[in-house]
Amino acid sequence: MPRRRDSEKTGDRLERKYEEDALFKEKDSDMFQVIEAVFDRLTLQGMYRLLKKGVVGSLHGVVKAGKEARVYYGTAPDGSELAVKIYYTHTAEFRKGMIQYIEGDPRFGRIRRSPRSLIYTWTQKEFSNLQLCHRAGVRCPRPIDFTRNILVMTFIGEAGEPAPLLRELEPEDPQAFYDDVLGQMQLMWQGAGLVHGDLSEYNILNFRGVPIIFDVSQAMLTAHRLAPTLIERDIENINGYFRRLGVETRDREELREWITGGAEDLYTDT
Numbered sequence: 001m002p003r004r005r006d007s008e009k010t011g012d013r014l015e016r017k018y019e020e021d022a023l024f025k026e027k028d029s030d031m032f033q034v035i036e037a038v039f040d041r042l043t044l045q046g047m048y049r050l051l052k053k054g055v056v057g058s059l060h061g062v063v064k065a066g067k068e069a070r071v072y073y074g075t076a077p078d079g080s081e082l083a084v085k086i087y088y089t090h091t092a093e094f095r096k097g098m099i100q101y102i103e104g105d106p107r108f109g110r111i112r113r114s115p116r117s118l119i120y121t122w123t124q125k126e127f128s129n130l131q132l133c134h135r136a137g138v139r140c141p142r143p144i145d146f147t148r149n150i151l152v153m154t155f156i157g158e159a160g161e162p163a164p165l166l167r168e169l170e171p172e173d174p175q176a177f178y179d180d181v182l183g184q185m186q187l188m189w190q191g192a193g194l195v196h197g198d199l200s201e202y203n204i205l206n207f208r209g210v211p212i213i214f215d216v217s218q219a220m221l222t223a224h225r226l227a228p229t230l231i232e233r234d235i236e237n238i239n240g241y242f243r244r245l246g247v248e249t250r251d252r253e254e255l256r257e258w259i260t261g262g263a264e265d266l267y268t269d270t
C-alpha cells in the first residue's frame with residue numbers, strides 16, 4: 001500500500017523536524033512541556049503543526065482534564081485566547097459509544113475503526129458540528145482549526161479563567177435563562193441542522209448570565225435516526241434541571257414540536 005508508506009514518510013520527516021526545532025527553540029519546547037507528559041508523539045507533532053501554521057502561539061495550562069480529553073488554555077500568536085481540546089488516543093471504553101454517533105453520518109463515509117482513526121474522526125466531527133452551530137448563530141465557541149486529535153476554538157472566559165459551567169453557577173434569572181437555552185436548542189435544530197445529544201448543565205457555560213453551548217462532539221444531524229431520541233433526552237435533562245430551580249417548564253411534547261418545527265413525523269418509521 002504505497003499511500004501508507006508515503007504518510008509514514010511524512011510522519012518521519014515531521015518527527016525529525018519537530019525534534020530538531022524543539023532542540024533549538026526554547027520557547028517551543030516550553031509549550032511542549034505542557035503536554036509532553038500526557039500525550040504521544042503523534043499528538044506532539046499535531047501541536048507542532050498548529051504552531052508552525054500560526055494557529056497556536058503557546059499553551060499555558062490545563063483548564064480541565066476529563067476522561068476523554070483535556071482542555072488547555074492557550075494563546076494565538078496575536079495574543080487572543082484559545083481553548084485547545086486534545087482527545088486522548090487511548091480511551092478504549094469510550095470507543096464503542098463513539099461508533100454509533102459516527103455511523104450513518106454522511107459527512108464521514110466508511111468508518112475506520114482503529115482507536116486512533118476513530119478519535120481523529122471524533123475530533124473532526126466536533127469541529128464540523130461547531131462550524132454548523134457557529135454559522136447558524138448558535139452561541140458557542142468559534143471553531144478555529146483542528147488536526148488529528150486536537151481541536152482549537154475560542155476560549156470562553158476572561159484572562160485565562162474559563163466561564164463557569166451552568167452546573168457551577170446558577171442563573172440569577174432561571175426563567176429567562178431557560179427560555180434562552182430553549183431558543184438555542186431550536187436554533188441548533190432548525191438553523192444548524194443538529195441535535196446536541198448531551199445537553200445538560202455540564203455542557204452549558206453561564207458566561208455573564210448568558211448560556212453558551214459547547215461540547216458538541218456527539219451532536220447528530222437532525223436527519224439521523226438517533227435524532228428523535230436525542231432531542232427527547234436533551235429536553236428531559238434541561239426541563240429537569242430548570243424544574244429543580246423552580247421554573248415552570250414547558251410540556252415535553254409541545255417543546256419537541258416547537259424545537260423541531262413539528263418535523264418528528266418524518267422519523268416515525270426509523
Ligand SMILES: Nc1ncnc2c1ncn2[C@@H]1O[C@H](COP(=O)(O)OP(=O)(O)O)[C@@H](O)[C@H]1O
Pocket residue numbers: 063064065066067068069071083085141153154155156157162163165202203214215216
Ligand atoms: N471553549 C472553551 N472555553 C472555555 N472553557 C472550555 C471551552 N471548552 C471546554 N471548556 C472547559 O473544559 C471542560 C471540558 O470540556 P468539554 O468539551 O465539556 O469536554 P468533555 O468531553 O471532557 O466533557 C468544560 O467543562 C469547560 O470547563
Ligand SMILES: [Mg+2]
Pocket residue numbers: 202203215
Ligand atoms: Mg463536557
